[in-house]
Amino acid sequence: MTVKYTEEHEWLRVEGDLVVVGITEHASEQLGDVVFVELPEIETQVAKGDEICVIESVKAASDILSPLDGEIVEVNESLADNPALVNEDAVGAWFFKIRPTEMSQIDDYMSEDEYKDFIG
Amino acid sequence: MAGESLKRTGLYDLHIELGAKMVPFAGWDMPVQYPMGVLKEHLHTRAAAGLFDVSHMGQVILPMEAVAALETLVPVDVAGLGLNRQRYGMFTNAAGGILDDLMIANKGDHLFLVVNAACAEADIAHMSAHIPGLKVVTDRGLLALQGPQAAAVLERLLPGVAAMRFMDVAEFGWQGATLWVSRSGYTGEDGYEISVPETVVTDFARALLAEPEVAPIGLGARDSLRLEAGLCLYGHDIDITTTPVEADLLWAIQKRRRIEGGFAGADVILGQIERGADRKRMGLRPEGRAPMREGVEIFAGPEGGAPIGRVTSGGFGPSIEAPMAMAYLPADLPQGATVYGEVRGKRLPARIVPMPFHPHSYKR
Structure with a gap:
């Protein structure tokens, strides 16, 4: 199972021809308690770098950028109802699934070891 | 910094x-x-x-002889403050704006004041110019x-x-x-x-x-x-551009001071008490879970129009499990009215509600 990490602290997990996206435990710790998540709409065409999700913690609002070009095919509605899931289990709390236009785009991102070095 | x-x-x-x-x-x-x-x-x-x-926070001691001089700087009834009692107040300027908010305690042989950290230096200079015998703790x-x-x-x-x-x-x-x-x-x-x-x-x-x-x-x-708790944060919900009347802090101006005046900005503030202010600090409960934070502009309708106000403090209330905000809005807007805050380009509805958002539990 391929898992990649972005400098924006997202994790990307390949599932067949889809990529599942969430934020890392490091990111969830930095954000603090998450109180609101705004998810993208299904079937939206997105470009790499687009701001497609909003996470509000007790401290501030931050964006999740689309890590890839493609189409949003599924979102994790349970996060909208229970945003605290992001803090409880960052690795399990996926935000959306994207069907990438080019799966090879994922190769640009960091491996787990590289990400660990990145966050120090 | x-x-x-x-x-x-x-x-x-x-x-x-x-x-x-x-x-x-x-x-x-x-x-x-x-x-x-x-x-x-x-x-x-x-x-x-x-x-x-x-x-x-700044801690300041004033001699009891300073009561009258202090009353020229705050619209609070300091002379009527009972022994071993404390009152909330604010320093006002000539335009009726709020220079800082503070606590004033009558400790019998002196007054004890607590002022905001960010304003402490200015407050002390302001008081020192009018009050002899001030001591900074x-x-x-x-x-x-x-x-x-x-x-x-x-x-x-x-x-x-x-x-x-x-x-x-x-x-x-x-x-x-x-x-x-x-x-x-x-x-x-x-x-x-x-x-x-x-x-x-x-x-x-x-x-x-x-x-x-x-x-x-x-x-x-x-x-x-x-x-x-619906309490103001200086520099956000109150500042030199807001008067105590606009800030809905009229309760901190006791009757004697309303009759006698004699404090900085009294003409403006007493005029607003008599005729009402055009705008007032109000509580907002946004629908849904998205917080409306400081700076969010408030509109009367879901589309078009100019802003009618701005959020001065906003966030998520862990005890009420919902977002909440304070904003200055036209004073004639009734409780329960719906207004719209523009968050990330979208107008989201919010209801005007009484404050506090979470009830106080003071031991009176």
Whole structure:
């Protein structure tokens, strides 16, 4: 199972021809308690770098950028109802699934070891 | 703040030991949160007791002879303040704007004032220009113990505090030191603010933290607690552009001062009391879960039109489990009216509601 990490602290997990996206435990710790998540709409065409999700913690609002070009095919509605899931289990709390236009785009991102070095 | 060194309170080393995340605040290096996190710290304070380091705030002593001079600077009835009683007030300017808000206590042979950290220097200069004999207290820290268990906890260390009522002040001895205690706070909860000599402040904080009900609470939760309680944060919800009437703080201007005037900005403020102000600080409950934070513009309708106001404080209320905000809005808008806040380009509905958002539980 391929898992990649972005400098924006997202994790990307390949599932067949889809990529599942969430934020890392490091990111969830930095954000603090998450109180609101705004998810993208299904079937939206997105470009790499687009701001497609909003996470509000007790401290501030931050964006999740689309890590890839493609189409949003599924979102994790349970996060909208229970945003605290992001803090409880960052690795399990996926935000959306994207069907990438080019799966090879994922190769640009960091491996787990590289990400660990990145966050120090 | 670049190039300027941050001041440290007497509890700095304790904050580090407790794992606090420190941030610059009004020139001070202060704990914004501890490992518990803002949300749990907030809920802990509402459920048990939270200990706050507020030593960055300015503590000032005035001679009793200063009452009349102080009354020219604040619209508060200081002369009518009972012995060992405290009152909330604000310094006003000639335009009726608020220079700072503060607490004023009558301690019998002197007045004890607590002012905001960010304004302390300006407040002291302002008072010194009008009041002889002002003394700045530099050898004391200030702690706040807040929450439903605060009285029971503090009674163990300072027998007698439980008999105090909201806004009473008294002195208590602890390990040879004299502590200045008031039954007040900035969370909407019952609790105390305690001025402690620097020499024992860390020991006293440790003694409180050793009690099972007490957890250390940072500035993050202090902000969400005060916002749920509908209390103003200076520099955000009140400043020189807002009058006490616009800020809905009329209750802090007692009857004698309304009749007699004689304070800075009295013509503006008394005029607004008589004729009403055009705008007023109001509470907003956004629908859904998206917070409307400071700076969000408020509109009358879901589309078009110019903004009718702006959020001055906003966030998520852990106890009410919903977003909340304060905004200055046209004074004729009724409670229950729906307005729209523009968040990330979208107009989201919010209802005008009475404050506090979470009920106060003061021991009156």
